[in-house]
Amino acid sequence: MLVTQQPVFRNFWYPVVPLDHLSPTKPFAFELLQEAIVIWLDEAGQPAAAPDRCCHRSAALSLGTVKDGCITCAYHGWQFDREGTCQKVPQLQDKTMIPKTYRIPSYHCTERYGYVWVCLGEPLQPIPEIPEASDAGHRVIHEFYEPWNCAGLRVMENELDLAHPTFVHTTTFGSEEHPIPDSLAVEETDYGLKIRATLGVVNPELQQKNLQMDEGQTVRHLDMDWFMPFTCCLRIHYPNGLTHMVVNTMTPIQDGRSQMVQFCVRNDTEAQTAAADAIAFDRQVTLEDKTILETTDDDVPLNAKYEQHMMTDKPGLLIRRRIAALLKEHNETEQTRHCD
Template sequence: MLVTRQLVFKRFWYPVIPISQLEDTPQSFVLLGEKLVVWLDLKGQPIAARDRCCHRSAQLSKGKVTEGNIACPYHGWEFDETGRCVNVPQISDKAQIPKTYKIQTYQCQERYGYAWVCLSDDPIQDIPQIPEASQSDYRLIPEFYETWNCAGLRVMENELDLAHPTYVHTTTFGSTEHPIPDELDIKDTEYGIKVQAKLGVVNPELQRQNLNMEDEQTHRTLDMDWFMPFTCLLRINYPNGLTHIVVNTATPISDSSSQIVQFCLRNDTEEETKAADAVAFDRQVTLEDKEILESTNYDVPLDIKKEQQMMTDKPGILIRHKISALLKKHGETEQTNE
C-alpha cells in the first residue's frame, strides 16, 4: 500500500513539528507528499499552510513571522492564520489587497507539545486522547523526533509484535526464554484495536536503575492501543507500581519515509528517575527497531496472503483488515507498486 495515493489518510491528524521548534522561526514539513509551512500566531497557536506563496511560488518557510503572520521571503507579502493576505508592501492601501491573494491553510492544533495537522476539513477521528497527559502525577518527556526510511504501517505492526523482542532487542529487554507472550488478548475498537499481553523480559543495569528494581528477570504487563492509522500507545505496567507509557506516531512523509514522533509519560519524578536516563533506554530500544524496519519493503500488502503469518501476527493482521475496510468504506482500492 502506498500512503500518498490513498486519499483517506489525509483525513487523519498527525504530529508534524515540536512546538519548541516554532518559537523563533517558521518550519517546513512534508506530510503525505504535501509541502507545509508551520508557524506560531500571536497567541502562540500553531498554523499550517501550503509552503508556496500565491504570488511567485516562493517557499514561505524561508521567510519570517511578523506579528503572527507568515511573510514571504521574496516580496514580503504577509498572510494571516486563515491564509488571507493582510499586507503587500507594494500596495499602500491594505483595503485594496485583492481577495484572491490567499494561500491554502490546513487544520492545526497543539497537543502533547507538538503541532498536529490534518490535511482535510473533515477529519475521520480526533487526535488520540491520552488521559494521563492531564494528570498531575504523570510527567511528559519528549523522546525522539527523526525520519525513518520505512512505512508507518510497518512501525505500527512492530509496536504490537511480541515475537520480535527475543531477536531484535537482545541488548535491551528481549528474553530468549520468552519468544512469545505468556498472554495475548486482542479487542476491536472504534478508533483501532486494543491489545493486552504479558511478556517475559530481562532488565539490564540501566533499566533496573530506571525502575528502581533489582531483578534482572521479570514480566511486563502491556496495555497497547493502536489509533488508526499510525499512532500506537504502549502502557508498560511494572510490579513496583511504575507505569511507563510510550506514544509513537509514524507521521507519513512519503510512501517510503515516516517522521517518528515519540514521547513518554511516567508516574514518577525526576528525583526518582532522570528523564535523560528514561530516554536513553528507550533510545536503545528504538534504534534496534530502526535497523530492522528500514530493511523492510515499504509497499506493505494489505492482503495477508501476500506475506506469511504466524500466531503473534494477529494484531498486525487485524490492522491490515481494518485499513482495508477503511479504504473500501471511502470508495478507495489499495494502491501499490505492483
C-alpha cells in the same frame, strides 16, 4: 499499500514538529504525505499551517519571516494570516485594495502534548487521547523526533508484535525463554485496537535502574492501544507499580520515509528515575527496532496472501483489515506495487 497514494490519509491528525522548535519570527518547513507545508506561530502564539507556496509567484513561504503573527513571503513581502487571508501587499498603499483572491489555503493545526499537529483534510478522528499525559500523577518525557526510512504501518505492527523482542531486543529486554507472549487478547475499538498481553522479559543494569528494582527477570503486563492510522500507545506495567508508557506516532513524509515522534509518560518522579536514564534505555530499544525496520518494504500489502503469518501477527493483520475497510469506505482501492 503506498500511503501517499491514498487520499484518505490526509484526513488524520499527525504531529509534525515539537512546539518549542518554532520561532516567533521564523517559519518552519515540513513535508507531510509528500506535500510541502509551512508552519508558524500566529499573533496569539498558536501554530498555523499552510502549503509552502505563495499564491503570487509560487515561492516557498518557509524562506520568509513571521511578523505580527502573519507569514511574510521573502519574494515580494505579501503577508498572510492563519486563515490564509492576505493582510498586506507592500506594493499596494491601501489595504482595502487587496483582492479577495489574494489568499493561500490553510490547514487544521493545533498543539497537543507539546507537539504541533496538522491535518491536511477534514479530520475523521480526533487527536489520540492520552489521559495520563495531563494527569498530575504522571510526567511527560519527550524522547525522539527523527526521520526513519520505513513505512509507518510497519512500525505500528512492530509495536504490537510480541514475538520479535527475543530476537531484536537482545541488549535491552528480550528473553530467550519467552519467544511468544504468555497471553494475548485483542479487541477492536472505534479508534483502532486495544491489546492486553503479558510477556516475560529480562532487565539489564540500566533498566533495573529505571525500574527501581534489582531483578534481572520480570514480566511485563502490557496495555496497548493502536489509534488509526499511525499512533501506538504502549502502557507497560511492572510488578513494583511503575507504569512506563511509550507514545509513538509515525508521521508519513513519503511512502518509505516517516517522522518518528515519541514521548514517554511515567508515574514516578525525576528524583526516582532521571529522565535522561529513561530516554537512554528507550534509545537502545528504538535503535534495535530501527535497524530491522529500515530494511522492510515500504509497500505494506493489505492483502494477507502476499506475506506469511503466525499467531502473534494477529494485531498486525487486524490493522491491515481495518485500513482496507477504511479505503473501501471512502471508495479507494489499494495503491500498491504488488501484482496478482
